[in-house]
Amino acid sequence: MPYVRHWLRNSVLLFAVAIALGLVAAHTQLIQPHDLDLDRTIQTGTRTGWLNDVMLGVSYLASPVAGVVILAVWTGWLLFVRRTPTRAVATFLVVAVGWNSTQIAKAIVARNRPPRQFSLDPEIGSNSFPSGHTAFTVAVAVAAYFLFRDSRHRTKVAVCGVLAVCLVAFSRMYIGAHYPTDTLGSVLVAGSAILFLTGIWHAWLLPRLHRVPLLDRFGLEREQAALEAARGGHTEPGANGTYGAHGAHSPYGQQGGRRRAAGPQGGRHRRHAGR
Structure with missing residues (x-):
């Protein structure tokens, strides 16, 4: 998003x-x-x-x-x-x-x-x-x-x-x-x-998504790890050309990954994502 x-x-x-x-x-x-x-x-x-x-x-x-x-x-x-x-x-x-x-x-x-x-x-x-x-x-x-x-x-x-x-x-x-x-x-x-x-x-x-235990059962940690990899340039595109569990093209991914990495204020410095 x-x-x-x-x-x-x-x-x-x-x-x-x-x-x-x-x-x-x-x-x-x-x-x-x-x-x-x-x-x-x-x-x-x-x-x-x-x-x-x-x-x-x-x-x-x-x-x-x-x-x-x-x-x-x-x-x-x-x-x-x-x-x-x-x-x-x-x-x-x-x-x-x-x-x-x-x-x-x-x-x-x-x-x-x-x-x-x-x-x-x-x-x-x-x-x-x-x-x-x-x-x-x-x-x-x-x-x-x-x-x-x-x-x-x-x-x-x-x-x-x-x-x-x-x-x-x-x-x-x-x-x-x-x-x-x-x-x-x-x-x-x-x-x-x-x-x-x-x-x-x-x-x-x-x-705060990580505070919902149910989401961990469906791969939240793996998804966030993939987001971190995408942020760092180590990507593995999904088979359909869009972001999957290991893909590079996450519509929420770069925001999500950077948010977790940068802390609560990180998202406000990623304004280019909305352009």
């Missing part, structure tokens, strides 16, 4: 912008009519029988139930199969924090859903802003990019992540569950939460 300069200030500002956007969209007429017009344009101009099924399927793949399954399988694979507990914990936190941060914004903004008569899958309540489905996809895309950001696949992962976010956001507008600003707000809210997490990770969480 990269260390980002000014993470606290930037995360608070980004969240404030998201909330301001949501309040204006929900409680004034500056955005609401345009949001509704764009929703109706998408629905009347693109809806067909087969595409309805596709968009509903895409939406279900990012639903709360599917999201929990995806997160459990992904982090379980990193922990039990790859034996990389640092990556497993970091991935779980990025997705969980980025996804669930929307609940705070939903409670503050309290925006009603689009009119139900235009929805293929009606949802009720004052919880339209931001879109939880879109926020989940944003968090998954960011977590995947963090895993591959030091590998040759980082550009492909970034492009696929952006396309996935756009597809899910479009599906939520297509089926009539959200307004366009709801999906934009998801990117801002999830982004602010993940940005905040990067600071907490380096300042408090990463230096």
Whole structure:
């Protein structure tokens, strides 16, 4: 996980912008009519029988139930199969924090859903802003990019992540569950939460992972030794080109290894990792 300069200030500002956007969209007429017009344009101009099924399927793949399954399988694979507990914990936190941060914004903004008569899958309540489905996809895309950001696949992962976010956001507008600003707000809210997490990770969480006895059973000490080797230039790339238990391309590795070596303050001097 990269260390980002000014993470606290930037995360608070980004969240404030998201909330301001949501309040204006929900409680004034500056955005609401345009949001509704764009929703109706998408629905009347693109809806067909087969595409309805596709968009509903895409939406279900990012639903709360599917999201929990995806997160459990992904982090379980990193922990039990790859034996990389640092990556497993970091991935779980990025997705969980980025996804669930929307609940705070939903409670503050309290925006009603689009009119139900235009929805293929009606949802009720004052919880339209931001879109939880879109926020989940944003968090998954960011977590995947963090895993591959030091590998040759980082550009492909970034492009696929952006396309996935756009597809899910479009599906939520297509089926009539959200307004366009709801999906934009998801990117801002999830982004602010993940940005905040990067600071907490380096300042408090990463230096304390060794205090969790369970992680030692899954190779935490070996993983940290590999990180130290990577930091010292003695590397052994994994077979798939990314960091494994003995690899050189750790998305959290250099930060993690240096943190352990340099002590509690070491992470603050590795600011280049976030660039």
